Every structure is written in C-alpha cells, then in structure tokens.
Amino acid sequence: MKNKGLIISGFVIIMIAISCGQEERTGLQFSEQGRDVPQFLSENAYQHIQAQVDLGPRVPNSAAHREAIQMFNSHFREHAGNRSVYIQSFQTVVYGDTLNMYNLIASFGADFSDRILLAAHWDSRPRAEEDPADPDSPILGADDGGSGVGVLMELARIFSENELPIGVDIILFDGEDYGMTSDLDNYFLGSRYWGNNPPVPGYSPRFGILLDMVGGVNAVFPKEGYSMQFAPNLVNEIWSIAAEFGYDQLFLDERGGMISDDHIIVERLTGIPMINIIHHRVGVTGNVDFPPYWHTHNDNMEIIDKEVLQAVGDVLLELIYNRIPS
DSSP states (O other): OOBOOOOHHHHHHHHHHHHTTOOSOOOOOOOOOOOOOOOOOHHHHHHHHHHHHHHOOOOTTSHHHHHHHHHHHHHHHHHHOGGGEEEEEEEEEETTEEEEEEEEEEEEOTTOSSEEEEEEEOOOOSOOTTOTTOTTSOOOOTTTTHHHHHHHHHHHHHHHHSOOSSEEEEEEESOTTOSOTTOGGGSOHHHHHHHHSOSSTTOOOSOEEEEESOSBTTOOOOBOHHHHHHOHHHHHHHHHHHHHTTOTTTSOSSBOOOOBSHHHHHHHHHOOOEEEEEOOEEOTTSOEEOOTTTTSTTOSGGGBOHHHHHHHHHHHHHHHHHTSOO
C-alpha cells in the first residue's frame, strides 16, 4: 500500500459461463440464511504469510517474486483445480525498468453465475522510505501484502472443502506498491492491467472486497471512505457481523480515511462496487495514519497477530456462507 493522502481455454470457458446471465447486478442486500459456516484457521493463514516472508521481498523482477507466483499458482491449483486458475502475465515499464508482472485469478463454485470477488496485492514494497535507518532497501511486507494473501490462501482451502452458496473469484494483484511516494500513476499496476484487460469481458460480480494490511498487531479497521461511497450496505453488513462476533474493537463503527488502493481502480475501470478492509486511523486533523511499521523494515513476522487474522477470516466466512441471499 498506498499513499497517505490453468489452462487458459478452460478458465475462459468457466468465466464466460459464470459471467453470462448476470446482465444487471443484484442489489447489495443481506440477511441471515441459516447456513452452516466453516471454521477459519488463523494458524494456516499465519503459515502462508511466513512462507511468503521466507522468500524475501517480493519485488517485481526479483527471484523471490518469481518464486512467490509459482507458490501461489501451485496452492490455488491444488484447491481450485487446474481449469479454474489463470495467471495473467504482463509487462510494464516503470522508472526505466521493464517489469515482468503476474496477476493470479482463481475461481471457486464455477457452476454459479452469481459471483463475488475477493482480492489482495501480493507484491511487497521495493523501498522502505519510512525507515530512517535503511530507506532504500525493499521490505518483507508481512502485513502490507502478505497478510491479505495469507487470508485468501486459507479461504481457498475452505472453499475447496465446503460447498459454497455463491461463486467466489480470488484475484492476487501484482505491483500495487511499486510507485515512489505520491506517484500514484505507478501504484496499482496489476489492478490497472486487469481492469483494462479483463480476461472475460463483462465480468460482473455482485461486489468485491479488498484485503490490505489485515494481520498486524493493534490493527483497527474503520469504514474506509471510498468504500462507503462504492458499497455502503456491504461495509455496514461486514461491520455489523464483526460487532455480533465481538470484534467491534477491531472493526470500528466510525468513518475512516479515503485511501488510494486497488479497490478504486477496480471500481473506476469496471464498475464493480468494491470495498477495502485496511488497517489505518484518522488523526485529529483528518490525516490518515498507517501503523508505525508501515513501509519500514519492521513489517515482518513479529508484527503479525493471529487473533486479527482470525477475526477477519471469521467475519468474511459468515458473510459469504450465511448472509448473502440466493
């Protein structure tokens, strides 16, 4: 983050099937459905974050970056099946360097035309400009990148073992965190490419949820400002579930900052109403403050909190399995 302020043919066939018949998006209405909700295992999510960090910083063109996409590809193919996973490869030139980049798309519940989208970015930042001791080296990004991916990897296992009531597509976006400070044109590279080059034209899920920095110690998730513009009913439902589960000290029932992130790119390029669950606070002057380890070398496994991961996983599973009407 951010800025203060398969077999391709098989995959395409599946995505065409799940996109057709959804000519207009259904309303974002929610109610309890009386369905069983599977258990989220935060230890699994934690281990998925550890595996990413063990590779080192996942900066485009690095060995760790190449190894990470291979790891993700293997994991999602194991749980979604070869025909339901697609690597969207692309190149882009940033600051004079040609970057080799990869978005990963995995689909679950392929028989459903009714879909939702879950996403996170998987790259880590190539510089630690907030770290006075070493501002020029890349960060490990345990929370900023790693945590959202770890949660989605555990959800993939759950989706493969527990029948879904709705189709779910997972996207891991590359290149979210590449730009220099305040250079938003060179952030969100993967979501820009995906939005401008959709693998299946007309893809129209009910909504999307972006996970960004969802595993850090002392995390809080106020209601991010753009999310409240794009899909307020969805935001309010998620935060209501969190309160029911006793997670209201984490999911704060208050307006958060307006944060530039992949969800804005997705909404603007595709019209999909997408929200962002992201650790931040709003200061007394209205400024957005990210956690103290943000864009520093302290964004490592020491700041990952399994209880935060558990809360995020619990809330998402309740939403997906028990709150979305058929």
